[in-house]
Amino acid sequence: xxxxxxxxxxSNCDRDxxxxxxxxxxxxxxxxxxTESDLPKVDLxxxxxxxxxxxxxxxxxxxxxxxxxxxxxxxxxQGGLLLxxxxxxxxxxxxxxxxxxxxxxxxLKFISRNVHLKVENRDTPFSxxxxxxxxxxxxxxxxxxxxxxxxxLDQLEQNGQVVFRYCDETGAVNDNANVNGSLRNIAGICxxxxxxxxMMPHPERAVDTYHGGTDGAELFKSMVEALA
Amino acid sequence: xxxxxxNLENSSDISPQTIKDSGLTIEEYDLLNAQLGRTPNxxxxxxxxxxxxxxxxxxxxxxxxxxxxxEAPHVIQGPGENAGVIDIGDGQAAIFKIESxxxxxxxxxxxxxxxxxxxxxxxxxxxxxxxxxNLNALRFGEPENKLTRHLLSGAVAGIGSYGNCVxxxxxxxxxxxxxxxxxxxxxxCMTVGIADTDKIFYAKAAGVGNPIVYVGSKTGRDGIGGxxxxxxxxxxxxxxxxxxxxxxxxxxxxxLIEACLELMAEDAIIAIQDxxxxxxxxxxxxxxxxxxxxxxIDLDKIPAREENMQPHEFMLSESQERMLMVxxxxxxxxxxxxxxxxxxxxxxxxxxxDTKNLxxxxxxETVADMPVDVIVDNAPEYDRDWVAPKPQTTIxxxxxxxxxxxxxxxxxxxxxxxxxxxxxxxxQYDSTVMADTFAGPGKxxxxxxxxxxxxxxxxxxxxxxxxxxxxxxFQGGAQAVAETYRxxxxxxxxxxxxxxxxxxxxxxxxxxxxxxxxxxxxxxxxCEELEYPVISGNVSLYNETSGKGILPAPVxxxxxxxxxxxxxxxxxxxxxxxxIVLIGETAGWMGSSLYLREIEGQEKGAPPPVDLATEKRxxxxxxxxxxxxxxxxxxxxxxxxxxxxVADMALAGNxxxxxxxESNIPLHTFLFGEDQARFVVTTQNTDALLxxxxxxxxxxxxxxxxxxxxxxxxxxxxATDLAALRTAHEGWLPNYMEN
Numbered sequence: 004x005x006x007x008x009x010x011x012x013x014s015n016c017d018r019d020x021x022x023x024x025x026x027x028x029x030x031x032x033x034x035x036x037x038t039e040s041d042l043p044k045v046d047l048x049x050x051x052x053x054x055x056x057x058x059x060x061x062x063x064x065x066x067x068x069x070x071x072x073x074x075x076x077x078x079x080x081q082g083g084l085l086l087x088x089x090x091x092x093x094x095x096x097x098x099x100x101x102x103x104x105x106x107x108x109x110x111l112k113f114i115s116r117n118v119h120l121k122v123e124n125r126d127t128p129f130s131x132x133x134x135x136x137x138x139x140x141x142x143x144x145x146x147x148x149x150x151x152x153x154x155x156l157d158q159l160e161q162n163g164q165v166v167f168r169y170c171d172e173t174g175a176v177n178d179n180a181n182v183n184g185s186l187r188n189i190a191g192i193c194x195x196x197x198x199x200x201x202m203m204p205h206p207e208r209a210v211d212t213y214h215g216g217t218d219g220a221e222l223f224k225s226m227v228e229a230l231a
Numbered sequence: 232x233x234x235x236x237x238n239l240e241n242s243s244d245i246s247p248q249t250i251k252d253s254g255l256t257i258e259e260y261d262l263l264n265a266q267l268g269r270t271p272n273x274x275x276x277x278x279x280x281x282x283x284x285x286x287x288x289x290x291x292x293x294x295x296x297x298x299x300x301x302e303a304p305h306v307i308q309g310p311g312e313n314a315g316v317i318d319i320g321d322g323q324a325a326i327f328k329i330e331s332x333x334x335x336x337x338x339x340x341x342x343x344x345x346x347x348x349x350x351x352x353x354x355x356x357x358x359x360x361x362x363x364x365n366l367n368a369l370r371f372g373e374p375e376n377k378l379t380r381h382l383l384s385g386a387v388a389g390i391g392s393y394g395n396c397v398x399x400x401x402x403x404x405x406x407x408x409x410x411x412x413x414x415x416x417x418x419x420c421m422t423v424g425i426a427d428t429d430k431i432f433y434a435k436a437a438g439v440g441n442p443i444v445y446v447g448s449k450t451g452r453d454g455i456g457g458x459x460x461x462x463x464x465x466x467x468x469x470x471x472x473x474x475x476x477x478x479x480x481x482x483x484x485x486x487l488i489e490a491c492l493e494l495m496a497e498d499a500i501i502a503i504q505d506x507x508x509x510x511x512x513x514x515x516x517x518x519x520x521x522x523x524x525x526x527x528i529d530l531d532k533i534p535a536r537e538e539n540m541q542p543h544e545f546m547l548s549e550s551q552e553r554m555l556m557v558x559x560x561x562x563x564x565x566x567x568x569x570x571x572x573x574x575x576x577x578x579x580x581x582x583x584x585d586t587k588n589l590x591x592x593x594x595x596e597t598v599a600d601m602p603v604d605v606i607v608d609n610a611p612e613y614d615r616d617w618v619a620p621k622p623q624t625t626i627x628x629x630x631x632x633x634x635x636x637x638x639x640x641x642x643x644x645x646x647x648x649x650x651x652x653x654x655x656x657x658x659q660y661d662s663t664v665m666a667d668t669f670a671g672p673g674k675x676x677x678x679x680x681x682x683x684x685x686x687x688x689x690x691x692x693x694x695x696x697x698x699x700x701x702x703x704x705f706q707g708g709a710q711a712v713a714e715t716y717r718x719x720x721x722x723x724x725x726x727x728x729x730x731x732x733x734x735x736x737x738x739x740x741x742x743x744x745x746x747x748x749x750x751x752x753x754x755x756x757x758c759e760e761l762e763y764p765v766i767s768g769n770v771s772l773y774n775e776t777s778g779k780g781i782l783p784a785p786v787x788x789x790x791x792x793x794x795x796x797x798x799x800x801x802x803x804x805x806x807x808x809x810x811i812v813l814i815g816e817t818a819g820w821m822g823s824s825l826y827l828r829e830i831e832g833q834e835k836g837a838p839p840p841v842d843l844a845t846e847k848r849x850x851x852x853x854x855x856x857x858x859x860x861x862x863x864x865x866x867x868x869x870x871x872x873x874x875x876x877v878a879d880m881a882l883a884g885n886x887x888x889x890x891x892x893e894s895n896i897p898l899h900t901f902l903f904g905e906d907q908a909r910f911v912v913t914t915q916n917t918d919a920l921l922x923x924x925x926x927x928x929x930x931x932x933x934x935x936x937x938x939x940x941x942x943x944x945x946x947x948x949x950a951t952d953l954a955a956l957r958t959a960h961e962g963w964l965p966n967y968m969e970n
Contacts, residue, residue, distance in 0.1 A: 012574065013482050015398025019666040052664075054396040057482025113391050113659045143395070143661040208666045213681055213796050215669075 004227045006047040007033040009075065011066045016052030016088065016207065023207035024049070027223040037069045046230050047084040048075055050091030052143070052205060062105060062146045063093030072098060084128055084226055085199040089144055092191070092201030101192055101201045102159070103151035109184025113145040117216070118182055118204055120190050121170040124163045127193055128229030129200045129222055137174045138167075138218035140209040142182065142190075147203040149185035149192075159192055167191035167202055244273050253280030254459035259611055266605045274591070275599045277543045279606055281509040282516060285462035285772050288610040291738035292770045295751045299765045300758045305727055306766055307428065313354040313505060314424075315766025316431055317728045319792045323682065324428045325689055326360035329368075329421035329732040329788040331771035334461045335476040336418035340385025341392070346479040347420040348393040349551050353505035356488050357554065359432040359495050360424025363665060364680045365394045367404040367420050368693040368732070368786040372413030374648055374967055379408070382416045383656075384968060389479075390420070391659040396481035397488065401660035402671045403678035405693055408648040414465060414776025419732040419769075421788040423691055425682060432495060434504040436522035436557045439585045441501060443515075443526060444563070445578045446570050447487050447553040450511070451536035453478050454549025457508060464737055464775040483552040483575070490573040491554065499562035506553040512546045514555040516589050520607040525586035530593040534576040542593045557583060617744035623702045626836035628819035628900040631827065637899070637949035640830055642959045644871045644903070645878055647829045651963035673883065675801040676721035676867050677789070688796040690724035692789050696870070697782035699838035702823045704749025705756075708785055709841040712757035713907060715789030717867040720850035721910055723800045723857035724791035729758065731768040731787055736780020738772045746783040747772075753841075754785060760843035763789070800857045802866040804884030807939035809863050810917040811888060813873060813932045814924070815849050815909030819900025825871045826903035838905075845908045852929045853910050861920045868909035873934075874902040874945070876911045881943055882957055890935035890945045898948060913937060 006024045010017045017034065024032040024047075033043045042048065055066035066072070072094075079085045079100060087095040095101045108114055119137045122130055151159070159165050168188040171180040181188045183203075191202030206219030250260045253276045263279050264270055271279060285291060301309035307324055308316035314328035332347025352362050367390060372379045383406075394401045399422070436443075454477035465472075494500060502522065504514045511533070519526045530545045558566055563579060570577035584590065589606060591599040634640040644650055653672070662671035669688060670679035677692035694714040700707030712729060719726040731754065736743040758764055774781045793799060821827055822836025856862050864884070868876045874890075881888050894901045914920045917933065924931035944950045 013396070013485055015396075015485065015664060019664070022666060053398060054482060054485070057396065057480070059482070112388070113395055113661070115395075115661045115663065116658050141663045143664060145395075205663070208663045210666075213669050214663075214666065 004028045005045040007035050007045045008049045011037045011055035013055045014053035019207045020049045020051045023210045037071050042074045050087040052089030063097040066094045067097035087201040095201040102155050105146050106148040106150050115143040120167040123165045127197045132225040132228050133221045140204045140219045142204045148183045149189040278512050282606045283610045284459050303764045313357045327423040328767040329730045330769040332418045339476040340382045341389040344386035344389035344418045345393040346477045349479045351420045351422045355422040355424040357505045359430045360426040362399045362422050362424040364423045365401040366693050369406045370412045370417035373410040376413045393481040395661040397485045398664050400662050400664050411782040415774040419786050432503050436502045436518040441583045442579045444556045445580045449534040449536040450548050451550045455547045457549040464773045477549045479551050486573040494569050502557040510549050516606045519603045525584035525588045527581045527590040529581045532580040542598050615744045616741045617748045618741045619745045623837045626822040631821045638951040646959035646963045652961045655964040676718040679799050690719045690722040690791045692718040695786040697784045700783040702838045704746045705753040708750035708753025709757040711787045713846045715787045719791035720853050721865040724793040726791040728766045729789045733770045734784040736775040750785040800865045804880050804886035804937045805863045809913040809937045811935045813934045819896040819904035820906045824905045839907050849908045852927045862912045864913040872903040887938040887942045
């Protein structure tokens with residue numbers, strides 16, 4: 004699988020994504036600066052976490068207008084895989100590549116901890132090779148509370164676009180497990196075509212044993228296997 | 232007469248109030264006149280005032296700091312540069328420093344703490360290192376104090392907002408509460424970075440005619456007078472000093488890190504220095520002083536955020552995210568392209584000269600011209616009067632009454648403000664960005680961060696026990712060093728060096744100076760005995776409000792290295808039926824203990840003595856046991872004694888323990904005494920561990936086994952569910968902050 008990681012001013016998980024992709028795909032991902040107009044020919048584009056443009060104005064808002072985003076949209080329109088992690092998810096929402104919006108976490112604070120995610124749909128290129136009912140990976144964000152109107156949420160559910168939900172360690176989806184107050188415990192959604200995924204938790208921080216867990220690797224392996 | 236000369240003739244603009252505003256005493260002002268051979272103009276006076284401030288000149292502390300050991304074969308750079316540098320093998324270096332931002336954080340906690348993080352990050356990446364971890368040490372007033380919630384929530388949010396945005400994980404720290412900090416909170420921030428040993432950058436200007444370059448943010452009117460403000464106490468006037476606090480922009484800092492590291496990969500930089508306290512003033516004169524050269528700066532070339540900025544505003548602004556560099560001639564365009572790519576200001580603001588003077592021009596005139604020596608090297612140095620505090624009496628174990636309910640006592644200790652879980656705080660810090668964190672907050676005795684792309688890891692911690700330092704500064708100073716040594720050793724890493732942040736009250740009071748002298752003496756002793764030198768640090772004096780000083784807090788930041796991260800040791804119990812072993816001797820030392828304070832309501836008594844040879848022997852043994860894979864968990868014993876250490880390990884692993892204590896001292900003093908040089912470990916190989924301990928001459932006592940029942944018991948004297956203990960331990964801080 005050939006991949007590219009977009010680097011915005013203020014991205015800070017670009018290297019983490021690069022390392023995870025290198026480790027799992029065995030190929031060096033292309034690092035693409037935000038001013039570029041063209042992408043190299045790749046199977047997967049990653050919008051990494053961080054604070055693009057300082058997250059001033061609104062998280063992801065300015066990045067969604069940066070030069071490279073036209074090429075990113077074209078890539079997705081042509082069916083290429085597009086993964087937005089954390090700030091990347093915020094950029095996808097701001098770019099209208101995914102529906103809804105991100106609000107400040109319910110307790111109005113940054114949250115950094117491991118969370119359990121229930122895998123709701125395995126029929127996507129991002130989740131098909133995940134073995135367990137749940138995965139455990141870190142979150143680290145201030146504005147990760149997913150919001151959309153009821154009609155949109157219903158449609159997401161009907162289309163199988165809800166890929167990950169916050170759950171407890173037994174897999175139960177409930178208010179206690181909903182770390183940031185996201186509607187319907189949503190942690191990650193994809194588009195109707197299932198080639199664009201946005202998620203707040205960080206799979207790239209859980210790919211090696213020294214991370215204390217390797218559940219994140221299964222996401223990347225899913226994509227490799229989906230393309231094989 | 233030229234205009235230039237007019238600015239530099241004997242000035243009639245200096246009034247007693249101008250002198251007072253500069254922060255200088257009348258005696259210091261006279262000294263400046265004598266050195267200059269003329270009176271300074273107001274700009275020169277303001278520059279000298281900032282550089283001769285306690286904050287910049289270390290004038291009260293220098294005499295004692297010089298006594299600290301700073302050398303070892305692995306030390307590449309000791310104190311005196313932006314940060315210290317140690318060799319961690321394989322052509323790599325760890326670069327680290329701790330720095331205080333106490334006064335700004337008390338005045339405006341969010342920005343004060345945020346810019347504390349920003350400043351210490353710059354000190355580290357200035358030297359060529361990529362910052363890989365942040366730590367901190369925070370001290371606030373008693374919970375009942377009306378300011379405590381505000382200061383704590385603001386400082387924590389500020390630290391988080393800055394560190395999270397620049398993308399450097401905050402992996403460890405400590406938080407204390409005490410009424411002595413009601414009027415002065417302490418915010419000490421530490422950054423650790425990693426560089427290649429052949430790519431380390433220093434602040435020594437060189438090469439007459441070489442361009443001096445300003446990069447980063449524009450200069451505004453924020454933070455003017457910060458260094459001078461930080462060198463005074465408060466008189467219930469903290470609010471009025473708000474304009475002296477800087478405003479941080481972590482986004483720009485992130486760009487600055489990437490731009491500087493990109494330029495550092497080229498062969499372009501001769502010298503580089505961040506603009507911290509006293510901004511452009513300190514960065515220019517320090518670079519010149521280290522290089523024994525002069526500098527000429529054209530203030531019209533400084534990128535300005537506001538119009539009509541005056542020379543003293545340019546020179547004393549503490550606007551953040553700015554750097555000064557001397558470039559190799561011919562590399563200006565290459566450098567400019569990099570900074571423009573990162574959308575940062577880049578301006579050649581003049582050049583290195585051979586005059587050994589700081590020369591400032593503004594609107595075509597020379598507005599200041601004075602020898603760098605006068606501003607830097609000839610700053611006054613004081614040998615302040617000091618008196619040693621009266622020694623506290625040693626409290627006998629038998630004199631402390633036994634608690635009526637052991638379980639209740641343990642719950643009280645584990646949920647008291649100093650011991651309660653700090654999860655509410657550390658979950659606001661991104662501890663896993665950069666994807667190299669092996670053990671963040673609460674996971675191991677020290678934080679463990681992998682050296683990127685290798686099997687090696689750094690272990691790091693910040694520690695200090697102010698109540699010990701107050702009761703006996705010498706023992707307290709030694710204990711702070713020893714505790715970091717112990718914590719790092721309990722992860723399996725070899726402790727290599729420390730950075731220190733010496734937070735004290737007003738040095739003009741002999742009893743405060745006595746605390747300082749005592750703590751430095753204890754530190755010196757510990758650093759020498761443990762072969763664990765000081766490579767960087769910071770002194771924060773005048774932490775007092777209306778004449779009331781803080782509990783002395785010489786915070787130590789320690790760093791160690793381990794060769795194989797797969798052997799890194801964490802503190803949580805791993806499985807039921809492991810044997811729990813106490814390493815070290817227990818005499819039941821109750822003086823100045825947490826038990827005495829929290830249960831008996833007394834803050835008194837000589838603190839536990841620190842025997843450095845024993846510390847070293849026991850720590851060496853722990854490291855060896857980890858290396859030989861004899862242990863399944865390891866934790867140091869400190870605040871709250873043995874039982875609190877065991878409770879920490881049980882809660883972290885969610886695995887209970889049954890202890891059987893056989894001792895001829897009273898049980899409660901065995902469980903809660905704070906004797907030093909001790910560890911609790913678990914093993915599945917008891918015989919081998921005990922035999923190795925016997926051979927090493929290290930006391931090792933089996934004190935029980937872990938269990939699968941989720942309870943913590945001590946013989947028939949104590950039984951508590953972990954769940955109840957957890958509720959109390961985890962509950963205090965969120966309840967306090969959110970109710």
